[in-house]
Amino acid sequence: MYRQRLEEAHGVTRTSELREAGLSKYALDQAVKRGSLLRIGRGWVAVPSADPARVYAAKARLTLSCVTQAERLGLWVRESGQRHFAVPRPGSELREEGICLHYWKPVEPRMPYALEDSIINVLSHVARCQPHEDAVATWDSALNKQLVTKGQLESAALGGRARRVLRDTDRFADSGLETYVRLRLRWLPVRLRTQTWIEGRRVDFLLGERLILQIDGGTHVGVQRNKDNTHDAVLATLGFTVLRFGYAQVMHDWPETQEIIMTAIRAGLHNRR
Incomplete structure (x- = not known):
């Protein structure tokens, strides 16, 4: 037993x-x-x-939460040099370098001595702790992996920042990179559609009628890369323009990447020809 x-x-x-x-x-x-x-x-x-993380939480009388627990659950998390814990009760503190402690009241009641937070508490902490774009990317990932539903989040007692994050979520985002691109292009006066089926496969973004954006993560290598290239070629024969961007172009070189997209729009490549 x-x-x-x-x-x-x-x-x-x-x-x-x-x-x-x-x-x-x-x-x-x-x-x-x-x-x-x-x-x-x-x-x-x-x-x-x-698991060393659970051992540490037990020793320090803390609860794994925020981006640390999100990453443990396989969610998209932007690089973080700290481990994040919720402080569940007085005396549950351990101050040392590389540790971020959260004292906020949990949205959902937390089981006594819980070492890992619930998904709703985790996302609530992420919304309060992380920049808006990063938080939306993590929330999109949770919805996409079906660890939580939008209905569950809507019925939770979320704070203002979390409500703003929820408003911007899209459960169809396949990766955090897609979340950043979607949020950064939503101001455009051009129709922006996500995860649209064209010629038997989904494309990440369709701007207007003919401009396709494909966002490559770590899985776009080998056989997958060959399939992507073949699909790009098929799309080109049908009159589509395909722009393909990787992690660094989205996360580190966005101004240059956005200018490429804007140049394509100014050239009318998004319009039906």
Whole structure:
């Protein structure tokens, strides 16, 4: 029974929960003596192979949240040199370099001694902590991966910044790069459509009727790159103009990238010919 509890807790749990699951104090002490369990803080134990992030949270009496937990969930997160934790209760603090602590009240009630925040609390922290574009990219990723629905977010007691982030989300964004491009081009007096099907495949952006923007992430290599090139060629034969941009052009060289797009629009390449 206690082994199941350890498995459910991903190898990090409170000793009181193991006792409740049937592990005697003597058996617990023997497990620690053998090294099959490690005491990692007052009232906490972990298996030697436990996730270091969860071990750290238990030691410091913190909850993994914001961009740190978002990244652990596989969501798009812009590079961050810090680890972000929520402070769930008084005394749950550990001040050291590279740690960012959040004291905001959780949107959803947090389980006592939770080591990982709920997805809605995570996104709420992201909205308050990160720049707007970065937050929208993470929220888009959560919606796209179906870790949360727009309805759940709309019904949550979100603050003003989170509401503004929610307003700008698009669950069809396949990558954070697409989020940045969408937000940065929405001012254009040209119709901008996302994830549109043309000739059997989706294109990332269609401006007007004929200008296509394709945003390449890390998966656009090898066989995928060959498929992309073939599709680009087919689109060109049909009268479309395809502009393809990568990570650096979106995240580091945006003014130059935007000027290329604007030059294409000024040349009328977005209009039906």
